Amino acid sequence: MPWSLYLALKQLFPSGKRFPFFTAISVLGVMLGVALLIVSISVMGGFGREIKRMIVDTQGDVQVRARGYLTNPDEVLAVLETAPDVIGVSPFAEGVVMLEHNSKPAFPALQGVDIDRINDVIPLDDYIRTGSLDLLDDDSVILSSRLAYSIGARIGSFVEVYSPLLLEKMKADEVMLPRELEVVGIMEIGHQSLDSSLVLVTIRRMQELYGLGEGVHGFSLKIEEGVDPDMAARRLNTILPDVAPHAFARSWMDSNQDFLFVVQLEKNMIFFLLIFIIVVAAFSVTSSLLIAVVRKTREIGLLGAMGGKPRDVAMCFCWQALIIGMTGTIGGVGLGYFVLHFRNDIIATFTKLTGSEEALVRFYEFSNLPAHLSDQDFWLIVGLAITISTLAGILPAWRAARLQPVEALRSE
Amino acid sequence: MSDVILQAEGLSKSFLSGERTLEVLRGVDLSVEAGQSVSICGESGSGKSTLLHALAGLDAIDEGELLWDGSTDTGAERRGRFLGMVFQSFYLIPELTAFDNILMAARMLGRVGKPERDRAASLLDRVGLVERADHVPAKLSGGERQRVAVARALMNQPRLILADEPTGNLDEHTGEAVIALLLELSQETQTALVLVTHNKGHALKTDRQVLMQEGRLIDSNSGH
Incomplete structure (x- = not known):
């Protein structure tokens, strides 16, 4: 283990001490941001998935429609039944x-x-x-x-x-x-x-x-499972003109693209807005680490006197930001999933207290709060949270690296 | 033939103070042989600490030449192996135990195997702090902290120890004990020692005494 990583770990989790206050606050900030993102994006994903399920469960994967109506349904049916996929x-x-x-x-x-x-x-x-x-x-x-x-x-x-x-x-x-x-x-x-x-x-x-x-x-x-409905619809449109010149196949995504676009836009907007919570938490990490640089000026000087290179001193603070980011992200994921697990109980308690159960069903149209987090969204949240938190360490690291050992030792 | 491990020739260093230029070091020459102990005395502001920092390669010099073991390489990487430093304010890392503070010197060179752990334990034993191995600096007395700092300075078996007023924050009795330990250990390990001190009693215990006066070194043994 490089000494910069060892020292970063020791400074965040010192020997014989409880979780230090600065570390706790920094980790908590990232943790809350990640938890909020996990919960919000999961609920938005859940809404999206429910909407998809309802569309597919009421329309099928693909619909073939005619202008007006089809007068030869048996012929069209025979063609569709033998169509691939x-x-x-x-x-x-x-x-x-x-x-x-x-x-x-x-x-x-x-x-x-x-x-x-x-x-x-x-x-x-x-x-x-x-x-x-x-x-x-x-x-x-x-x-x-x-x-x-x-x-x-x-x-x-x-x-x-x-x-x-x-x-x-x-x-x-x-x-x-x-x-x-x-x-x-x-x-x-x-x-x-x-x-x-x-x-x-x-x-x-x-x-x-x-x-x-x-x-x-x-x-x-x-x-068929795994076949892209858009692709299947395109294939059907190549054979439909023979039996039904005015009929056209459209996938459920194509038929509802405006609606799905709005759902996706809402999800993206929520993601964009909530990511700022992590950015704010990252500023808190920067501020804590800058304070640490000031508090530890003489120690930074000592490291230089002991042969530490400015690059390694800087790495020590980058590691700290990375560890805070990772700890906060792991905690945030745990907290997020915990809240998601009890989301319906939480909503039930809240609506019971405020007497808004009917309004919830009426306006949000779902009897239970749906939740679904895709792998892509999960890794995006985790990746961004860790990256933003790590970037938060760059300014303190740069300040620490710029300190001349002799000046730092004289700071007494 | 003498084995000179530290050679400083014509070291000069000046600082700007407003519009004035303060010449802190004025052509300092100093050579230290292996295993030799040298004390540098002088009034406050005479340039003792600046000289020590210059000898450690921490402070850039304006003029002159500094050689460690005959080499001009006085960079950070070599510093960790060539010399150990002891400071007035101990400068222990507060998050680490006494044992880990000593081992940190080896860790910074990327060496933390069993031999290093054994050496850190034996140094801790040598400075009489075996039972305090797991204590963090906040739970140690001033004298104990300085003993840990001495052990840390010796961890990488350096050729030279630079000690800057190591008894400045200690009471007389503890200070005496720390100086005795420092001299004893440097003699035992054949490590050269440059000791900056105000205390003439401590200075007289070293092999050689030099006086710093207005940025110049006067070797009391040679009469210069």
Whole structure:
């Protein structure tokens, strides 16, 4: 071990003494900055991942859509099923309807799905809280949880559905009765907007409600694990023109790029702002080490008198900054993960104390605080924290190296 | 033929004080032989400490030549091997134990194996501080600290020890003991000693006494 490292360790953790105050404060500053970054970026990453999960779980990895609707779904389905990388295909038809129960109206998005195929693409079964997807037929409906709650519907209730086509016909003085569908399931995806507005029916019912005949609005596709959805969509677009000239495949990232851009931008902004906490902590490290240089002027002189080179004296302070940075970063990672582990308990306690549980779910749309830290984000935080802290030692190191041993010894 | 290990010829050093130039060293000549002890006495401000720092290669000289063992290499790397220093204020590293302070001298040369540890332990024993090995300087008395500093100066088996008023912060009795130890050890190890002191009694115990007066050295033995 070089003597500069040995002395740096001894100065930070002296023999026979407790953790020195200066060291503790410096380490604590870096630790808090790192912990805050870990928690914030994890929560932002969690939100991003939840959003991705919800998009993929409601749209599939790739969607093929036509301008208007596809009139030859069987042909397109046959092509998509044999396309490379595609492991599941399910047609869909969608649109807004008016839904009424006990004279309470709602205007949800109705999704017509092929119940024999949908689970190959979207794990809908996982989100059914009561009832069953198997019970869904042309005369029944599955409601999202908050929608069911808001109109007072439950399993066995009947809801009346008015489609735009039905309303058009009514305007033309035709006597049309709304479709009466039985609620056979309640689903909950975990996202407030989806859980307040999504209704599932069979694709046949949707085709009938929107007058599509045999047509569908598009197909949701599941892509093989590990294959880039953008790449898969590009490949599909080379074969689609043969069967559906007006259809176009888009990955979930492509379809939601504006939204994902905003999510990423928010995460980057939070990262940028919070990194300043580490910069401030680094200034505290610089200040502590500068004080140490002043306090230890004679010792620095002594090191010179004992044959120490200015470069080694400087290294002693650089090592100290590096050790503070590493200790603070390790502590910060530990503290960050500790807070993340108990995040929902912390939020629950906080919202209970402030009476804001409902507001949290309403505005943040998640029932639990999600958290996910990618390896890339983790190493970026660790790397930046250690680098910034180490840079904090450069000024004190330079000051120490510039001290002439004889001047330092005379400082008495 | 005598074995001269320190040769200073015509050392001159001046400082600027405002618009005035203070000549602190005026053509100092000094040679020290291996194992010889030399004391430098003189009034405060006569240039004793400046001379010592110049001899240690710590202070750049304006004129003259300094040779260590016949070589002009007086750089930091060689300093750690060639000489040991003892200061009035001990200058122990407060975070290190007595043992580690002594070993630090070897550590700075990149040598911390068993032979060095054994030597540090034997030096600690020689200065009578075996039981204080694990004590940090704050828990040692002034005399004990200076004994640790003496042991540290001898750690790398230097050819020369430069001691700058080593008893200045000690009471008379302790000071006597430290000087006796310093002379004894330098004799035992055949290490030359240059001792800067105010105390004529201590000076008389060395092989040779020189007087520093207005930046010049007067060798009391030769009458110059």
